[in-house]
Amino acid sequence: MDSGSANILFDAQVKRLGEAHSLILYWCSSAEGRSLKYNLTNCFDDLKSAGITRTKQTAIAAVEALATLCFVDLKDEGNRKNIYITRHGAKALEYLVKNSLFHSKPSSFLEDVSS
């Protein structure tokens, strides 16, 4: 695949991201920026408190979709599945921010840690 096609594919993938996906990218980036581990349970709690989903399955599905697109890495650490943003995920988030396609919402996990 040449770089032009790759870019087209990347744009198409990013445009298909929903609010849950972009928030997960944002929250896991913020956590990593503060040297915190952001796991699947934190992700579910945040999506739930943001009013986006009430089921853990949906949260897991959103994270797995991001992992499939290589936008996040899921790592089993201890008994937790921690989420790390990849370089592609960072580019995706940058695209969303710059094109005003993303509005942040607070993460109760990150707020609890800071207070």
Place this chain on the structure above:
Amino acid sequence: MTIGIGGAGSKIAAKLDNQAILINVSETEMSKVDGGSRRILPTMFAAKGQLRGSRKNPQIGLDAYHSVQRELQELIRGNFVFCSTGGGTGNGITSGILNDLASQEDVSLTDKTCFGIILPYAKLESNEFVDNTIAFLTGPLSDAIDSGNTGNIFLINNKKKFVEKISEEHYNQMIVDSLNVFLSIPDKNDRLPLLDGHIDHEDFTSFMSKPYFNYFTYFNYNPSAPFEKQLDANLNDLLLPPDSAIEALFLVEVPKGGDPTIFYDILQYFSTKNVAPIYSVVENPEVNAPFVTVSLLYSRKPAELVDDFNHISEEHVKAKVNKTLNQNVSLVKLNVNMEDEAKRAVKQKGDSDDILATLRRIGKL
């Protein structure tokens, strides 16, 4: 009998009535008032003994009132009390009297107390005077009026004194002379030949016992000109201007051989205002032209008065703050937690831009 409370009240009471009872917490100030008969010095002890003034603090006057409460409750019955609202003594002691009146079940017509209340000219007098006045008007005075247990209340206005730069002695004499014109109405009815109507002492006492504000004025009456215009043109600027009259009283004095029917136009004027006044017409050989003394009882003005005072009081506060800022600014040490402030700033700024910076910092962009 007249009772003067505090410095300003005592000076007017003593001029009006040489049998006046004068009350003041400051013996020195009281000794400087000529006239009057009995003098009462309420007990007012502080840690260092009897105070020599009330520091413009009505609470001190109110505390002092309790030492003379029973005596004053008896003395004020059916009498005329003068006080000012600005200082501590007149305001504090009169507040005590008014509070007691407000809590009484019923006061008989002959026991009603009239009040002559001297209001500060807010523009030029101290803002403590204005604040004390507002508290007095909205508190004790309002409650006492609502109870219906006071007689007429005369709101004496200090504005003319300050605007025209009149000495206190002279201004007090003007107030007393003016009050004497009004208060002499029943005596004139006794003494002079009656041409129409009648206001005897009982009628006058009844009128004075009504719990309203009393505004009166007097002037040479021209029967060929509308009474309303003459009334407006001859405002008694020693008193606060009146609101719509609820009740009225007037006396017309005509010269010897004068027309005794000129009062009908005045009655007609009051009829258009839905007021049925008490009146009388007398023949007075001492006057060269018809002379009318008219009194209006009204009730609405205090609310507007308080509004005016509130407005001016706020202006005083603003001026004080500005003056303080211009003279001396001392900054309070602020203990700022930089971490909290940074977090707050981040929250306020918006997170989108920050996340890109974070991604660059962690090497993902």
